Amino acid sequence: DDIGPNDIEKLQVLGHGNGGTVYQVRHKRTAAIYALKVVHSDSDPTNRRQIRREMDILRRTDSPYVVQCHGFFEKPSGDVAIVLEYMDLGTLDTLLKQNGTFSESLLAAVARQVLSGLSYLHAHKIIHRDIKPSNLLVNRQMDVKIGDFGVSKVMCRTLDACNSYVGTCAYMSPERFDPERYGGNYDGYAADIWSLGLTLLELYMGHFPFLPSGQRPDWATLMCAICFGDPPSLPESASEEFRGFVECCLKKESSERWTAAQLLTHPFLCQ
Numbered sequence: 001d002d003i004g005p006n007d008i009e010k011l012q013v014l015g016h017g018n019g020g021t022v023y024q025v026r027h028k029r030t031a032a033i034y035a036l037k038v039v040h041s042d043s044d045p046t047n048r049r050q051i052r053r054e055m056d057i058l059r060r061t062d063s064p065y066v067v068q069c070h071g072f073f074e075k076p077s078g079d080v081a082i083v084l085e086y087m088d089l090g091t092l093d094t095l096l097k098q099n100g101t102f103s104e105s106l107l108a109a110v111a112r113q114v115l116s117g118l119s120y121l122h123a124h125k126i127i128h129r130d131i132k133p134s135n136l137l138v139n140r141q142m143d144v145k146i147g148d149f150g151v152s153k154v155m156c157r158t159l160d161a162c163n164s165y166v167g168t169c170a171y172m173s174p175e176r177f178d179p180e181r182y183g184g185n186y187d188g189y190a191a192d193i194w195s196l197g198l199t200l201l202e203l204y205m206g207h208f209p210f211l212p213s214g215q216r217p218d219w220a221t222l223m224c225a226i227c228f229g230d231p232p233s234l235p236e237s238a239s240e241e242f243r244g245f246v247e248c249c250l251k252k253e254s255s256e257r258w259t260a261a262q263l264l265t266h267p268f269l270c271q
C-alpha cells in the first residue's frame with residue numbers, strides 16, 4: 001500500500017534541499033501527514049542522480065532510527081518524489097537555532113539513536129557520508145532519525161576507495177582527505193563516526209568546532225585544521241564520560257576510531 005501522487009495534497013513547504021523541495025502533505029483518505037521530497041524535472045543531473053540514490057537506499061532500509069519511506073513516484077512531467085515519514089520538529093539544526101545548545105543528557109539520547117541508526121546502516125553495508133545536524137530529523141517524542149541519503153553509498157565490495165568528495169566538506173574526516181596518512185584499513189564506515197563526533201560537539205557548544213563562533217568556513221583553512229591539527233575536543237565544562245566519548249569518535253586515524261557498535265557500549269550512553 002504505497003502512497004501515490006493522487007493520494008495526497010500539499011499543505012506547505014518545509015524546506016529546500018540541494019535541487020529539491022520538501023513539502024508537508026496530507027493523505028486525503030486517512031488525513032495522515034507526511035513529508036514529500038520532490039526533485040523537479042528541470043533540476044540538474046546531479047540532483048536527479050541524488051534523489052535516485054536516496055530512493056535506492058530507502059528501499060533497502062527498515063529501522064526506527066532511519067526516516068521511514070512510504071512510497072516513491074515519478075510523474076509524467078519528470079518530477080521524482082519520495083513520500084517520507086513526517087518529523088514534526090524538523091532537524092537538529094533547527095532545534096539548535098531555536099532552543100540553543102543541548103544538555104549532555106539530551107545529547108546522550110541523540111547519540112544513542114544516531115549510533116543505533118549507523119550500526120544498522122553499516123551492518124547493511126551503507127555509508128551515509130553526510131551526517132550533520134541538518135540531516136538528523138526529530139519529532140515531538142524526541143525520536144531522532146537519520147535522513148537525507150543523497151550522497152550515501154552502498155558498498156558492493158569489502159574494500160572500496162570511496163574517498164570521492166561528496167557530502168558536506170566541513171564534516172569530512174581526515175582519512176577522506178588523506179587516506180594514506182589516516183586511513184590504515186580504510187573502509188569508509190569510520191567517516192560517519194567522525195561526522196557524528198563533530199555534530200555532538202556543535203550541538204553542545206553552539207558552533208561548528210573548527211571555527212570560532214560566527215566565523216564563516218573557508219575550505220582551505222578547514223582542510224588544514226582537519227588534517228594537520230589535533231582533533232577538536234569538548235571544553236572542561238563537559239563530563240569526563242562525554243569528553244571520552246567524543247574522543248573515541250574523533251580519533252584522527254580511522255582504524256583507531258570506535259565503531260558504532262562499540263560506541264553503543266560506552267559509559268556515556270550507559271548512565
Ligand code: ATP
Pocket residue numbers: 014015016017018020022035037067084085086087088090091134135137147148
Ligand atoms: P543540506 O543537506 O544540503 O543541508 P537539506 O538538509 O536542507 O540540505 P533536505 O534533506 O532535502 O535538504 O531537506 C530539506 C529540509 O526539509 C530539511 O532541512 C528539513 O527542514 C525538511 N525535511 C526534510 N525531510 C523531512 C521530514 N521527513 N520531515 C520533516 N521535515 C523534513
Ligand code: MG
Pocket residue numbers: 017134135148
Ligand atoms: Mg540535508
